[in-house]
Structure formats: structure tokens, C-alpha cells
Amino acid sequence: MDSFRVMRQDDNGNRYLVAKDLDRGAADALAADFEARGHKQLYWVESAAADGPVRMVVGAALVHRGRVLAARRSEPADLAGAWEFPGGKAEPGESEEQALERELVEELGVRARALHPLPGRWPVRPGLELRIWAAELLSGDPRPLQGHSELRWLGPDELADVAWLPHDREVLPHVAALLSGG
Numbered sequence: 567m568d569s570f571r572v573m574r575q576d577d578n579g580n581r582y583l584v585a586k587d588l589d590r591g592a593a594d595a596l597a598a599d600f601e602a603r604g605h606k607q608l609y610w611v612e613s614a615a616a617d618g619p620v621r622m623v624v625g626a627a628l629v630h631r632g633r634v635l636a637a638r639r640s641e642p643a644d645l646a647g648a649w650e651f652p653g654g655k656a657e658p659g660e661s662e663e664q665a666l667e668r669e670l671v672e673e674l675g676v677r678a679r680a681l682h683p684l685p686g687r688w689p690v691r692p693g694l695e696l697r698i699w700a701a702e703l704l705s706g707d708p709r710p711l712q713g714h715s716e717l718r719w720l721g722p723d724e725l726a727d728v729a730w731l732p733h734d735r736e737v738l739p740h741v742a743a744l745l746s747g748g
């Protein structure tokens with residue numbers, strides 16, 4: 567029989583196992599109970615059968631001179647036109663930092679350094695999770711070489727000026743804090 571577990575995520579994106587080896591009904595009831603108690607954290611139920619390696623998508627909140635770079639996707643069709651933090655999937659064996667730094671060379675032609683992950687992580691689809699990292703520009707002038715049609719440097723008051731992908735919108739308060747030095 568498939569077994570289920572209850573998971574919890576705190577405000578910093580860290581995940582904890584709350585309970586495991588439950589049947590679906592017990593897991594749903596436990597998660598609902600925690601939610602109902604008004605805990606600020608996020609609770610959910612997942613199936614042990616879905617276990618597999620989780621691959622990370624890393625987006626770079628690339629900061630330079632008080633502004634952050636937004637990139638407009640040109641592909642695939644269902645995401646084209648939306649704005650995101652440039653980046654992509656980590657290859658097997660690659661750290662998130664390495665993936666970020668490689669993707670920014672490929673996509674923008676710049677050298678950058680990953681600094682620290684911003685709070686939050688989001689399932690893009692089963693087995694694929696997004697995390698946004700703060701990053702600094704080391705050298706080069708970003709150009710939309712691959713996957714993007716347009717780039718914009720946004721100041722703290724301009725973060726809402728572009729149509730972000732939904733997950734990216736959630737991280738904007740942390741990006742704003744980054745730009746204000748907080």
C-alpha cells in the first residue's frame with residue numbers, strides 16, 4: 567500500500583518531515599489539523615511512491631548598483647513573454663551555485679557569483695523545484711543570448727513594473743529587501 571507523509575516548510579524554505587508511514591486519510595487529517603491551528607508555516611501531504619531525485623531550477627536575482635535584472639522569456643510558447651530571474655536546471659552533480667553561474671554565462675554572457683538563497687522554494691512540476699538566489703555581477707554586460715527576448719534592470723520601486731512568472735512574484739519582497747541592503 568502506498569504510504570504518505572506530512573511535510574512542513576518554514577519561512578526560510580527549509581522543509582521538515584512531520585510524520586510518515588500514514589495512510590492517505592490520516593495524513594490529510596493531520597495536515598488539516600496543523601493548518602487549522604493557524605501555524606504560519608505551510609503543511610502538505612506527499613506520497614512516498616513519488617520519491618525520486620528532486621532537480622533544482624535556480625533563478626538569479628542578479629544585483630548590480632542597486633538594481634536587479636529581470637529577463638523576459640522567449641520560450642517555450644506557454645511561458646514566452648513572462649519575466650523571470652534568469653537561470654535554469656542544475657545538471658546532475660552540479661551545485662545550485664554552479665548551475666546559476668553556468669546559466670548566466672550561457673544565457674547572458676556574464677560572470678556572476680551566487681551569494682545566498684532567498685527564502686522559499688516552489689514546485690515547478692513533480693521532481694522539479696525552483697529556488698531564487700541572490701547573486702552579484704562580477705563582469706560583463708548582460709545580453710539576451712539564449713532563452714530571453716529582453717532584459718531590464720529594475721530599481722526597488724520598479725519591481726512591479728513587469729509581468730513576472732507567478733513564483734517569482736512571491737519572492738519580490740525579499741528582492742526588495744536585498745536592493746535596500748536589508
Ligand SMILES: Nc1nc2c([nH]c(=O)n2[C@H]2C[C@H](O)[C@@H](COP(=O)(O)OP(=O)(O)OP(=O)(O)O)O2)c(=O)[nH]1
Pocket residue numbers: 623624625626645650651652653654655656690696731732733734
Ligand atoms: N530559469 C527560471 N525558471 C523559472 C523561474 N520561475 C519559474 O517558474 N521557472 C520555471 C520555468 C520553467 O518551467 C522551469 C525552468 O526551466 P528553464 O527552461 O529555465 O531551464 P533550463 O534553462 O535548464 O532549460 P532546458 O535546458 O531544460 O530547456 O522553471 C525563474 O525565475 N527562472
